[in-house]
Amino acid sequence: MAVLGAVWAGAADVCVRANAADGGTGALEQPFRTLSQAAAVLKPGDTCVIGGGAYRETVRPVVSGEPDRPIRFAAVPGERVVVSGADVLTGAWSVHQGNIHKAAVELPVEQLFIDGRMMMEARWPNTPLDDIMVMQRAAAGTGTGYEQLADPNLPPGDWNGGFVLLWPGSQWTNATRRIVEYxxxxxxxxxxxxxxxxxxAFHSEDPFKPRAGNPYILFGSLAGLDAPGEWFYDTAARVLYLWVPDGASPATxxxxxxxxxxxxDLSKLSYIELCGLNIEAATVDMTEARNCLLDDCRLTYTEHFRETDMYKVPAPRTVVTGENNTWRHCLVAYSAGTALRIGGKGNRFENCIIRDADYSGSVAATLDMKRSEDAVVTHCSIFRGGRDIVGLGGSKRVRIEFNDIHHANMLNSDSGATYCFDTDGAGSVIAWNWVHDNLSEHTSGIYLDNFSRNFTVHHNVVWNCSATGIRTNSDAMNHLLCNNTIIGCTQPFGIFTFEKHVPTQKGTRILNNLVLVSHKPTDPTVFVQGELGPEVHHNGFGAIDASAVPTAGSMAIDAGVPVNGITDGFVGAAPDLGAYEYGGTAWRPGADWCEPRTELDLAFSPQPPVTETTxxxxxxxxxxxxxxPSGVESDAAGQLTRWLDQSGQNHHATAEDGLILVPAAMNGRPVVRSSGKxxxxxxxxxxxxxxxxxxxxxxxxxxxxxxxxWQRILGAWSGQGKEWTPPNWIILRPRAPVVSPFPAQIFMTQSTTGLTLEHVTVFGETSAxxxxxxxxxxEVLVYDRALRFDEALAIEDYLNAKWGLK
Structure with a gap:
């Protein structure tokens, strides 16, 4: 009581202590024992001061606050206040088998904690407890389809009545089904x-049809309880089985x-403030709230569910709609689905950390801004999501600024760290962010999917994405992509158009971007070509330091053009390319209290020109x-017997029939010619x-x-499968079905992961x-890594000059 009296004297209208006696009045000397008692009597302008301890209840104020007279719930400084959605189990435990204990439990059990740490529902394959976002999964086998799953590696035991969680088809989302006939x-x-x-409606084949290779897990059966930290609840017998991580009795x-x-529950309320609270195994609902505030709160294990069905996912409970609500310096972490759903108008989130969401691997975005208007998300660190980190579907005039957004799609594929589909951004801005480490298959940094329009994307640093830095699928109209830095992605920009649709990026402008990724502006998978294509100019590359700032003498300096409202205040004769100005103010995104902080290591210096000796x-x-010189060996008849490897690895090519060396056949230099035998x-x-x-x-x-x-130029084959099916790959002649001449040119293929270099073959089929x-x-060059774009450009320049291709 001394702390309450010293710190809050004159400020506390109602006091609450978790260890207070019954019959309290809410006064400093006789505090309430529950928050709900306080909520029932608070009036506009009142403050409820809360002492340390756990409060296991749902709190709903009876009335709203008023402008300049909010109702405030605040923790005593230095004391840890926990408002929990979980209850303590107190039943008797007995040994079931080995380290597995059991107890009769009448409460429903879907999420269980030991000493505040979430345990894992028994599953196969086992998943370690140390990282909630890492899920060990099995792979479906041949014979998997709409009605069944096949896998010769399925474990022993009775899994009938349990669940399978499967990522079907293209693995965009997942679904649960009960298991029968196991x-x-x-x-x-x-x-x-x-x-x-x-x-x-957009694909000729069903992208959700289960097939071999699709990942899955099994859960919901006692047969799966075989590892520390796992539990199973028999709903029929109402018995809980638990293996505590240290092997001891749960009673300890x-x-x-x-x-x-x-x-x-602050739904439809106004002017309510929550300050300094820890919310565990539960959350805050601000549906249709107005002018409410969360300040310095920590929300963990906010939502949990077990079942999903493709795009049908349990509705988020951490919801902020209504108008003009603010979350500041808050943490939201560990959610089976969306960590935070933002709708309404004019809501603001600043200096927050949102992390480890959608650990179920569903379609849920970590931060879902669906149909939000005029929202601002600024200086937040938002990271580690099962699918996209920031979902912008249906949003208008939102601003996503100065955020550190990373590690999306940890359990799904083919999405972006930010993502929307068929959305009129109406002037929405994505700017001054770091967007990085989206490393699942077919993933992008900033992803404006088909039929999205009217977004401004500027001054972002995008790196380490498995596919595209910034993707704008067709129709992609009236976007501005300006002054972004893109590095460490397969390609900087990308476009995809559905069948029976005309590709268009009409009205889109792409300029002043520092592109440290290989691309060809004439490639129709990068930009739409022709009169419906975008305006593309003043994009290029140049040296940067580790912090992505152009270095002295970089070709990026003063290489851009002014863009009103975007490049204002540039340094020098013209704006620089990319997200940072040489000599300008360095900016850093993300919450200033996030640990560990992202540290940049993006230094880049272009590859100098190469020759045979360099x-x-x-x-x-x-x-x-x-x-x-002495590059081939031939027999007496002039037929090639070996083409000698110049790499120093002695991977010489053994020639079959019909190969000869022809002098002065390309730019005055010799070539190896095949007669097709x-x-x-x-x-x-x-x-x-x-x-x-x-x-x-x-x-x-x-x-x-x-x-x-279908003549082959170069390829490799693993020994299994079709030549053109990964991990196998082939380079075909242009217009492969048509037998006709083609001019001298460079063919290139590149992959960041997953392709074979077995049975490498030139001039023909790899498998036979x-x-x-x-x-x-x-000339042929093969590397066992994905070259940096500037290395590839230097090699292409070398080949073009040597063979007279330009």
């Missing part, structure tokens, strides 16, 4: 079909189960050069699948009658003799 080592049936009632620990979704050697496994077989360059970059210079003159269609190229190959 057969270990074979498969099982779903209790109802996985086929969606409403078909996808505090065991809690979630019972209430809400700690505070060639990029790091990762070079194969270099076949028809112009190299045989290949040059290299063999294995690397045993494991992984990243690669390959270049080939080739041409074809007139084709002989009967020449093969056939589909021989009728034409010339001048």
């Amino acid at each position: 057969c270990p080592g074979q498969g099982f049936r779903f209790d109802r079909t996985m086929e969606m009632e409403k078909k996808d 620990h505090t065991v809690e189960v979630k019972q209430r979704p809400l700690a505070f 060639m990029v050697r790091d990762g070079l496994l194969l270099w076949l050069d028809a112009a190299a 045989g290949r040059a077989v290299v063999g294995t360059l690397r045993a494991q699948a992984g990243p690669l970059t390959a270049f080939v210079v080739a041409q074809a003159q007139a084709q002989e009658t009967g020449a093969s269609q 003799p056939g589909h021989f190229l009728v034409g010339d190959i001048a």
Whole structure:
């Protein structure tokens, strides 16, 4: 009581202590024991001062506050106040088997905690407790479809009546089904079909059809309880089974189960403030609230659910709609779905940390701003989500500024760290953010999907995304993409158009971007071509330091053009390319209290020009050069027997029939010519699948009658599957179904992960003799890594100059 009296004398209208006696009046000397008692008597302008301890209740004020007279719930400084949605289990425990204990439990159990830490519902495969966002998953086998899952690795035990959680088809989301007819080592049936009632309108094949390779887990059966930290609740017998991480009896620990979704229900209320509170296993509902404030609160384990169904996910409970609400210096962490749903108008979130959301791997965004208007999210750190981090679907005039956004799609694929579909941003701004480390398959940094329009995206640093830095799928009209820095992505920009739609980026402008990624502006997968294409100019590359600021002498300095409202206040003769100005003010995004903080290490210096003597050697496994002195070996008849590797790795190509060295055939230099009768077989360059970059210079003159269609230039085969199906890959001649000449040109393929370098073959099929190229190959380079774009450009410049291609 001394602390309450010393700190809050004159400020506390109502006092609450978790250990207070019954019958309190709320006065300092006789505090209430529950927050709900206080909420029932608070009036506009009142402050409820809360002493340390746990309060297991849902609190709803009876009345709203008023302008300049809010109702305030505040923790005593230095004391830890917890408002919990969980209750403590107090029943008797007995040994079930080994380290597994059991107890009769009448309460429903869907989420369980030991000493404040969430335990894992028993599952297969097992998932470690140390990281909630890492989920070990099995892979469906051949025979998997809408009605059943097949897998020869299914574990023993009775899983009938349990659940499967499956990421079907393209793995955009997941769905649960009950397991029936379970057969270990074979498969099982779903209790109802996985086929969606409403078909996808944009794809010729169902992207949600379950297939071999789709990840899944099993849960909801005692058969899965085989590891520390796991539990299972038998709903019929009302018995809880639990393996405590340290192997001891649960009676030696505090065991809690979630019972209430809400700690505070502020829906349709106004001028309510929560300050300095810890909310655990529950959350705050501000649906249709107005002018409410959360300040310095910590919300953990806010939402949990077990079942999903594609795009049908339990509605978020951490909701802020209404108008002019503010969250400041708050943490929201550990949610099975969306961590925070923002709607309404004019709501603001600043200096917050939002992390570890959608650990179920559903379609839920970590921060869901669906249909929000005029919202501001600024100086927040938002990271580690199962799918997209910031969902902008249907939002208008929102501002996403100075945020550190990273590690999206930890459990899904083909989405962005920020994402929307068919959204008129109406002037929405995504600016001054760091967007990075979106590393699942087909993922982008900033993703404005099909039919989205009217977004301004400027001064973002985007790096380490598996696919595209900034993707604007068609229709993509009236966007401004300006002064962004893009590095460490497969391509900087991207466009995709649905079948039967005309590609368009009309009205979109793309300028002043510092692009440290390989791309070709004439590539229709990068930009729409022709009169419906975007305005693209003043984009380029140049040296930057570790903090992404151009270095002295960088080609990025003064290389841009002024853009009203975007480049105002630039330093020098003209704006620099990219997100930072040389000599300008350095800005840093994210919450200023987030630990660990993101540290940049993006230093880039362009690759100098290369020649045969200064060639990029790091990762070079194969270099076949028809112009190299003593580069080939031939027999007495002039037929090639070996094409010698210049990389120093001795990966020489053994020639089959019909290969000869032809002098002065390309820019006055020799080439190896194939008459379409045989290949040059290299063999294995690397045993494991992984990243690669390959270049080939080739041409074809007139084709002989009967020449093969689908002629191969270069490829590799793992020994299984089709040549064109990963991890296998091939480079085909242009217009492969048509047998016709093609001019000398560079062919290039690159992958960051997952392609083989076994059975490497030049001039023909990789898996068997056939589909021989009728034409010339001048040079081949194969690397076991994805080259930096400037390295690739330097090699392309070398090849162009050497072989007279430009």
